[in-house]
Amino acid sequence: MDNEPDVISIRLTQQQIEVLERLKGDGQLGSDYSEVLLNAFRKYSEHFLGKGRFGNVGRA
Amino acid sequence: MKYGTMREDFVLQPVSGKALPVYRGETLRIIQEVGGQCVDFNCFNLYDYKEYMSVGHMRRQGIRVVKGDYVLSAPPRSNLMMWIAEMPETCITDLIGSRCSPDLFEATWGFDIHTNCQDTLAESIGEYGLSPDDTHDSFNMWMNTGWDDRGRWDIRRNTGLKGDYVDLTALMDVLAVPIVCGSGDVTGISNYSLRPLRIQVFEKSSETEAAAQEHLARFGNLKNQRSPKDYRIRGIKADRKLERDPDYEPQFVNYPLQFQEVEVELTPDDRRDVERMKARGKASDDEDAIRSGAFTWYTTFNSEPNPFSNKPIMGN
DSSP states (O other): OOTSSHHHHHHHHHHHHHHHHHHHHTTSSSSSHHHHHHHHHHHHHHHHSSSSGOOOOTTO | OOOOOOEEEEEOOOTTTOOOOOTTTTTEEESSSSSSOOEEEEEEETTTEEBBHHHHHHHOOOSSSSTTTTTEOOTTOOOOEEEEEEOOOOOOBBSSSSOHHHHHHHHHHHOOSSSOOHHHHHHHGGGGGGGGGGGGEEEEOOOOOOOTSSSEEOOOOOOOTTHHHEEEEEHHHHHHHHEEOOTTTTTGGTTSSSSOEEEOOOOOOOOHHHHHHHHHHSSSOTSSOGGGGSSSSOOOOOOOSOOOOOOOOOOTTTTTTEEEEEEEEOOOHHHHHHHHHHHTTSSSSHHHHHHHHHHHHHHHHSOOTTTTSSSOOOOO
């Protein structure tokens, strides 16, 4: 069980998809919606979950 | 900033008001003739009275607008009407208390007739054929209200000093309506008296016109600053009664809304962060955590400051 991929399906509105499309166009967070969404989440974690104190800075 | 020649200079005695055109680049100055007097203010597009100031949308700049903020018109127009070019710190503004009205004084203190901002605004705009129904929520200057965490308000001492003034520079041609607030003798809003105000209008100068162009270049060219030519229903309804149009089909925006599923594969670090969000009450489930986290980051760090939502939305 531990080796199974930890996959989550996220339901997004077409307007949220439009945001991902723009971010994808910027090329900073990834080249597909999945990458962009997860990297935006990691940015949030860095800024709001105190990642620096736990040694995870710079992972995203 | 250097203004043009003064073309209006008169005193509003208590309790009165005046509707007067102020053209783009011109500056309306409202002066405390004695001090301590609350001012109520309405504003219309000079060429289309259906476009008028929206205090509710001005509140997005802050419930107390200050020097540098804007007088905005209601959506879908959403235009910059005036710019607060000067405002002293002694002018505490209020965008919540609205305007006093005759019913208030009757219900609260038993006055059959008492001076009030609703009637003063209505009498002022009547000069331009507008009715009492055309008055709107007022932008209140020198109105020192306080608000507690439950949303209850109280009135604090008026801090306006003799000679204090507010300058509003027009960014479009407007009908500006400054008035002497009529409640101040039975409330503390004007320190239990009613006092005159001086009103001046300065013609535009090259500096004010350049400033107007700069403001409008920044925030005056949005596709969604709409005008009646963009409306499906363009006419002004002439009769008062509301009746249903059985053939009317609403065209809601992006309706029906489309949804799309996006799959993400979490690393152990991601999983720990998702669990941390849930434990802190910032997400109800895994999906919510990823979605809320990603879009909190987006809205916090990718929002442009603007008068329609002046402060970036801070994440939690």
